[in-house]
Amino acid sequence: MSTPPAPQSGSAQPMLAQPMLEVRDLHAYYGKSHILHGVHLDVRQGEIVSLLGRNGVGRSTTIKAVMGMVDCRGSVKFRGAELVGLKAFEVAHRGLGYVPENRDIFPTLTVRQNLLLGQKGTRQSGRWKMDDMFELFPRLRERADTEAGVLSGGEQQMLTLCRTLMGDPELVMIDEPTEGLAPKIVEQVARLFEEIRKRGVSILLVEQKLAIALDISERLYVMGHGRIVFEGRPSDVRGNAAMRKEWLEV
Numbered sequence: 001m002s003t004p005p006a007p008q009s010g011s012a013q014p015m016l017a018q019p020m021l022e023v024r025d026l027h028a029y030y031g032k033s034h035i036l037h038g039v040h041l042d043v044r045q046g047e048i049v050s051l052l053g054r055n056g057v058g059r060s061t062t063i064k065a066v067m068g069m070v071d072c073r074g075s076v077k078f079r080g081a082e083l084v085g086l087k088a089f090e091v092a093h094r095g096l097g098y099v100p101e102n103r104d105i106f107p108t109l110t111v112r113q114n115l116l117l118g119q120k121g122t123r124q125s126g127r128w129k130m131d132d133m134f135e136l137f138p139r140l141r142e143r144a145d146t147e148a149g150v151l152s153g154g155e156q157q158m159l160t161l162c163r164t165l166m167g168d169p170e171l172v173m174i175d176e177p178t179e180g181l182a183p184k185i186v187e188q189v190a191r192l193f194e195e196i197r198k199r200g201v202s203i204l205l206v207e208q209k210l211a212i213a214l215d216i217s218e219r220l221y222v223m224g225h226g227r228i229v230f231e232g233r234p235s236d237v238r239g240n241a242a243m244r245k246e247w248l249e250v
Contacts, residue, residue, distance in 0.1 A: 008229065008230045008231075008232075008240075008243065017044055017045065018044075019042035019043060019044050020043055020044055020045050020047075020078065020079060020170065020171055020202055021041075021042065021043040021066070021076075021077070021078050021096075021171055021202070021204065022042055022075070022076070022077040022078075023039060023040055023041045023042070023062075023066065023074070023075070023076050024040050024074060024075040024076075024077075025038045025039075025040065025074040025075060026038065026039040026040070026062070026065055026066075026072060026073075026074035026075070026076060027039075027072060027073050027074050028058070028061050028062070028064075028065040028070050028071065028072040029070070029071045029072070030061075030070065030071075034226075035058050035061045035070075035226055036058050036061055036062060036065060036072070036226045036227075037225070037226040037227050038074070038227060039058070039062055039074075039223075039226070039227065039228055040228055041062075041204075041221050041228060041231075043171060043202050043203075043204050044202065045200065045202060046197055046200045046201070046202060047197070047202050047203075047218050047219070048193060048197055048202070048203045048205060048216055048217045048218055049202075049203070049204050049205065049217060049218065049219050049220065049221070050205045050206075050207050050213035050216075050217040050219075050220045050221070051063070051204065051205065051206050051207075051220075051221050051223060052207065052210065052213055052220055052221065052222045052223070052237075052247075052248060053222055053223035053224060053247060053248065054224075054247070054248065054250070055208075057223045057224055057225060057226065058223055058225075058226040058227075059175075059206045059223055060101065060175050060176075060206060061226075062206075062223070063098065063173040063175060063204060063206060066083065066091075066096070066173065066204075067088050067091050067092075067096065067098045067173065068083065068084075068085075068086050068087055068088045068090065068091045069088050072084060078091075078094055078095065078096060078171070079094075079095075079170075081094065083096075092167065092169075093120070095169055095170035095171065096169055096170070096171050096172070096173065097164040097165070097167055097169030097171070097172035097173065098164065098172070098173050098175075099160050099161055099164050099172065099173070099174040099175060099177065100160075100175055101175040101176045101179065101206075103156050103157060103159075103160045104160065105148040105149070105151075105156050105159055105160060105163075106148060107147065107148050107149025108147055108148075108149060109147065109148060110144065110145050110146060110147055110148065111140055111143050111144045111145070111146055111148055111151070111159055112130070112144045112145060114148050114159055114163050115130055115133060115140075115159070115162060115163055115166050116130075116166075117163065118162070118163035118164060118165070118166030118167050119166050119167065120167050120168065126167075126168025127165075127168055127199045127200075127201065128162075128165045128166055128168060128199075130166070132165075133162040133165070133166070136162070136188075136191075136192055136195060137158045137162065137188065137192075139155060139158065140155070140158055140159060140162065143155065153180055153181065154181045154182060154185035157177060157181060157185070157189070158185070158188070158189075161174070161177065161189070161192060165196070165201075169201065170200075170201060170202065171201065171202040171203070171204065172196065172201060172202070172203055172204075173203075173204045173205075173206075174203060174204070174205050174206065175206045176206055176207065176208060177189055177205070177207070178207065178208075178209055178212060179208065186209075186212065190212060190215070190216055193205070193216050194216065205217070210237075210244075210248060213234075214234040214237060214238065215234075217234060218233070219231065219232065219233055220232065220233070220234065220236075220237055222237075222243065222247050222248065223247075224246075224247045229243075229247055230243050230247065
């Protein structure tokens with residue numbers, strides 16, 4: 001297997017505010033398997049950043065490492081505080097949310113009960129309330145007292161996103177949210193991302209669908225063989241056919 005080159009950059013970037021999330025020289029392991037090889041990335045306040053690449057290159061492992069769910073070394077700082085070495089619940093209490101690819105709903109609890117479990121305390125005083133979730137996704141209101149296990153895949157994805165937001169994270173990491181969803185639901189999810197951004201919450205998005213990532217992201221990183229091989233804005237990705245062919249297209 002060839003070693004990826006040093007990451008390419010797109011057009012010159014203006015001076016920006018200090019990142020909210022700073023990942024530096026991140027290495028991650030599953031047992032003896034070395035998955036991430038010095039990953040770096042930044043996410044700033046109210047920014048949508050996408051992490052792209054083919055299946056198996058380490059995108060999901062990256063956000064799991066940030067969340068404290070896999071063995072790793074390097075540096076992950078959130079608002080200047082080091083996260084490496086913390087447990088997942090400790091990372092969550094510092095203001096990071098995580099939406100896994102497998103959704104992880106509580107199937108025997110109702111939609112309403114699943115949303116309530118997302119709250120950090122008995123009072124909901126953050127950016128999001130249950131009525132916000134029902135306004136964004138009216139289908140969840142219709143099924144509020146239905147057991148989550150009988151929801152469709154798209155409805156379960158909505159529920160997982162909304163349950164995470166009920167914890168009022170400052171940054172939410174979302175793994176493959178549109179996988180297997182109908183186009184109409186994908187549009188709803190994209191609108192939710194824009195609403196999240198408007199409320200000052202940052203998003204780090206792992207997404208397979210290039211078109212969606214290009215449409216909603218301020219910046220993008222491309223991974224190959226456990227490393228960042230390209231970073232830039234959507235226009236940089238659109239304008240670099242050679243990079244897309246080498247690292248993104250199947």
